[in-house]
Amino acid sequence: MKISARNQLDGKVVEVKKGATTAHVRVELAGGQVVTAAITNESADELGLAPGKTVKAVIKSSDVMIATD
Amino acid sequence: MKISARNQLDGKVVEVKKGATTAHVRVELAGGQVVTAAITNESADELGLAPGKTVKAVIKSSDVMIATD
Amino acid sequence: MKISARNQLDGKVVEVKKGATTAHVRVELAGGQVVTAAITNESADELGLAPGKTVKAVIKSSDVMIATD
Amino acid sequence: MKISARNQLDGKVVEVKKGATTAHVRVELAGGQVVTAAITNESADELGLAPGKTVKAVIKSSDVMIATD
Amino acid sequence: MKISARNQLDGKVVEVKKGATTAHVRVELAGGQVVTAAITNESADELGLAPGKTVKAVIKSSDVMIATD
Amino acid sequence: MKISARNQLDGKVVEVKKGATTAHVRVELAGGQVVTAAITNESADELGLAPGKTVKAVIKSSDVMIATD
Numbered sequence: 001m002k003i004s005a006r007n008q009l010d011g012k013v014v015e016v017k018k019g020a021t022t023a024h025v026r027v028e029l030a031g032g033q034v035v036t037a038a039i040t041n042e043s044a045d046e047l048g049l050a051p052g053k054t055v056k057a058v059i060k061s062s063d064v065m066i067a068t069d
Numbered sequence: 070m071k072i073s074a075r076n077q078l079d080g081k082v083v084e085v086k087k088g089a090t091t092a093h094v095r096v097e098l099a100g101g102q103v104v105t106a107a108i109t110n111e112s113a114d115e116l117g118l119a120p121g122k123t124v125k126a127v128i129k130s131s132d133v134m135i136a137t138d
Numbered sequence: 139m140k141i142s143a144r145n146q147l148d149g150k151v152v153e154v155k156k157g158a159t160t161a162h163v164r165v166e167l168a169g170g171q172v173v174t175a176a177i178t179n180e181s182a183d184e185l186g187l188a189p190g191k192t193v194k195a196v197i198k199s200s201d202v203m204i205a206t207d
Numbered sequence: 208m209k210i211s212a213r214n215q216l217d218g219k220v221v222e223v224k225k226g227a228t229t230a231h232v233r234v235e236l237a238g239g240q241v242v243t244a245a246i247t248n249e250s251a252d253e254l255g256l257a258p259g260k261t262v263k264a265v266i267k268s269s270d271v272m273i274a275t276d
Numbered sequence: 277m278k279i280s281a282r283n284q285l286d287g288k289v290v291e292v293k294k295g296a297t298t299a300h301v302r303v304e305l306a307g308g309q310v311v312t313a314a315i316t317n318e319s320a321d322e323l324g325l326a327p328g329k330t331v332k333a334v335i336k337s338s339d340v341m342i343a344t345d
Numbered sequence: 346m347k348i349s350a351r352n353q354l355d356g357k358v359v360e361v362k363k364g365a366t367t368a369h370v371r372v373e374l375a376g377g378q379v380v381t382a383a384i385t386n387e388s389a390d391e392l393g394l395a396p397g398k399t400v401k402a403v404i405k406s407s408d409v410m411i412a413t414d
Contacts, residue, residue: 001139003196003274004181006105008136009098019366021226021245024385025135029078031100036075037133038366038385040199040231040245043142047137056136058141061178062269062407063132064106066094067077067125067348068116070346072343072403073388088159090295090314093178107159107178109300109314109406112349127348130385131200131338136141144243146274147236157297162316163273167216169238174213175271176297176316185275194274200338201270202244204232205215205263205279206254208277210334210412211319228364228383247337247369247383250280265279268316269407282381284412285374301411305354307376312351313409323413332412339408340382342370343353343401344392 007059011035016049025049027057076128080104085118094118096126145197149173154187163187165195214266216242223256232256234264283335287311292325301325303333352404354380361394370394372402 011027014034018024023044025037035057049055080096083103087093092113094106104126118124149165152172156162161182163175173195187193218234221241225231230251232244242264256262287303290310294300299320301313311333325331356372359379368389370382380402394400 001141001194001274001276002185003139003141004175004177004185004272005134006178006181009102009104017366019227020364021224021229021231022366024130024366027135029098029100030102031098033078033099035078035128035133036130037135037142038130039135039142040144043135043144047135047140047142049135053137056139058134058136059104059128059132060269060272061093061105061107062405063128064104065074065127065349065405066096066106066108066112066116066118067072067127067346068122069346070343070345070348070401071392072346072348073341073382073384073392075385075388086159088296089157090293090298090300091159093159106349108349109351112351116347116349125346129338129341131198134142134198136139138139141274143272147240147242155297158295160297162268162297165273167236167238167240169236169240171216171236171238173216173266173271174268175273176268177273181273185273187273191275196272196274197242197266197270199231199243199245200336201266202242203212203265203280203336204234204244204246204250204254204256205265205277206260207277208279208332208412208414209323210277210279211313211315211323211410213316213319226365228362228367228369244280246280247282250282254278254280263277267407267410279412281410285378285380300406303411305374305376305378307374307378309354309375311354311404311409312406313411314406315411319411323411325411329413334410334412335380335404335408337369337381337383339404340380341350341403342372342382342384342388342392342394343348343403344398
């Protein structure tokens, strides 16, 4: 499947923390920065997310902001 | 200013491409992956965005999806 | 590729309308309702979107609101 | 009330599942496809959402992605 | 129509600026602060938006971030 | 830090309600209208959010919809 979202960042799962309905998944990108995704528990289970798994962090360009010091 | 968005990725602007109202800004992160942000032309001007500028790509965790092969 | 977004609706492209940087893509779902996506012109070109093409409309559950009369 | 979101899909609630603060509402569209919305528990209560209720799934076009096989 | 988005702020249109496909609409809230919405040109036309018109700025709570100095 | 999001509304926290992973933060704007933000519990703690604290509600213009009666 190819998708229109412009950002598809390669990384590895480092943590999956589940709440009542939402799971917080931390993904380490090449270069060591970490991205956090909030997805549903069902999605985390269906994708078989666990530390060490190779994944992509997918983000629409309209959801990315830029900040400067 | 500190902000609640969980993802604040350090990087450097590599390209700013302006349309009628929207600017597409490409930011190279440590490790070489590139993130694209779609922001307003006014924001791009106000932040003085140009290739080489040090910035952060800011993203709410609820806007990040996870994909697996 | 499998993705965490809960909504992956099957449909067929009925129209692609390009602006300066953004393309508006209309997708007819089974049952006849039409969904409109605003994606970048690059994505529309890379995915080869044109009327008649079979696609999925992908939407995070946190981006869906519910309205009642 | 009329709203600027381009997507206003007619459907019927088939399930409401509440977590600590977030409710997952599944809506069956004409044609049988199901859309899931993540809204607050307060909204689910205020709108009186329950299986069988006629509703609209409302989505901004900038929140819809397109995927192809 | 009632909608699940938690934020429905009363205000008055002060400016509508159209681009190729996207219109930037500025709405003055009670108390004088101004909110900017990026919506499609079609929506701006269909809603008859023009300076002086009474409207609501509608925002999902998951799209609001908090910042502190 | 300066950020590209167009909407940065001044206000004061009136309530912080925490769920399993998500906190609902209500902010009273000048003029008395209240904005609700859904952020992570970690963010609420890191920003030291509590009733009476001066904050900004930050929202991308592409996340704001307009409604009319």
